Amino acid sequence: MMKRYLVLANGSVYPGEAFGSDKPAGGELVFTTGMSGYQEAITDASYHDQILTFTYPLIGNYGVNPDDYESKHAQPAAIIVHELARRPSNWRATMSLGEWAQQQDLPGISGVDTRALTKEIRDAGVMQALITDDVTPAVNAAAQNAQYGQQQVAAVTSAKTFSSDPAELRVGVLDFGEKNSILRELHQRSMQTVVFPANTTAAAIAAANVDAIMLSNGPGNPAELTDVLPVIRTLQDQYPLMAICLGHQLFALANGAQTYKLKFGHRGFNHAVRELSSGRIGFTSQNHGFAVAADSLTGTGLTVTHQEINDNTIEGLQLAGHQAFSVQFHPDAAPGPHDYVDLFDQFKTMILNRKEAAANA
CATH class of the missing domain: 3.50.30.20 (Carbamoyl-phosphate synthase small subunit, N-terminal domain)
Incomplete structure (x- = not known):
């Protein structure tokens, strides 16, 4: 050879x-x-x-x-x-x-x-x-x-909007490099997915008549994606929102927090994470080279929901006054532990409660 x-x-x-x-x-x-x-x-x-x-x-x-x-x-x-x-x-x-x-x-x-x-x-x-x-x-x-790794999302996002078969709920997925396993978890919970290119406007997403928003995973430095931050701010005011991995970092940046580059990142399927409200510890699948800076959260309205046990990095956030949360890890696993797959159930419950409240208003 x-x-x-x-x-x-x-x-x-x-x-x-x-x-x-x-x-x-x-x-x-x-x-x-x-x-x-x-x-x-x-x-x-x-x-x-x-x-x-x-x-x-x-x-x-x-x-x-x-x-x-x-x-x-x-x-x-x-x-x-x-x-x-x-x-x-x-x-x-x-x-x-x-x-x-x-x-x-x-x-x-x-x-x-x-x-x-x-x-x-x-x-x-x-x-x-x-x-x-x-x-x-x-x-x-x-x-x-050598200098590699700039503007990677533009290379992996979908070229055009596409959707799955109709279902009970309709979720708009902002595609920064989405994984099929995320879409699969939504489909298994009777949620149709409408996948939008990363540069889609909030108005175009609203015109698709979605019930909620998912911010996907993806590659690269989140700080490069400044154009999407006002879109996220608009969407989180209008819809229930869940964000994963790069989506989590962009959700944090959109609300005034900062991110930083990890020395060698978290990549694998054995990362222990603690849910702060319950103390529950679960093993997670992770793939990220950047993290949200804990000292940048003051005044943002963001609170930490999950934390990495090994190095205390932020693994989950919730936005006060909004039905919006994010996780740094992959609850979809594929492969890996499914200890936090119930977060997709939490997301669906949030959407259904929002629809019920709107119907009764």
């Missing part, structure tokens, strides 16, 4: 063997701790243009199947694994991960010491990196000066 190299901005070099596409690749280098769910992760738009490292040592053992996509195609710039399973064993599998990566034009490197690589990212923080066929001074310089 062809030798390829992962070159980090700090000068570190990790050799390995190429699989998938042989095109060059570059992006922000991150890692996920999930022991399964590689297909969902690779098709999650929140990883758009990043180089995704899997910490679990064997990836691809159950192949790729047509049911577990979170979007229509691979999203990372490249993937890094320790060992690539070449003979998958699962009754749903239609091809191996290597075959699928080739089909998707997705570069990959196997045989990498992902344990050492992950420890380096944890110590130094996420950084830019390149995948190359040869290590030269020019490549090292390019890795040090």
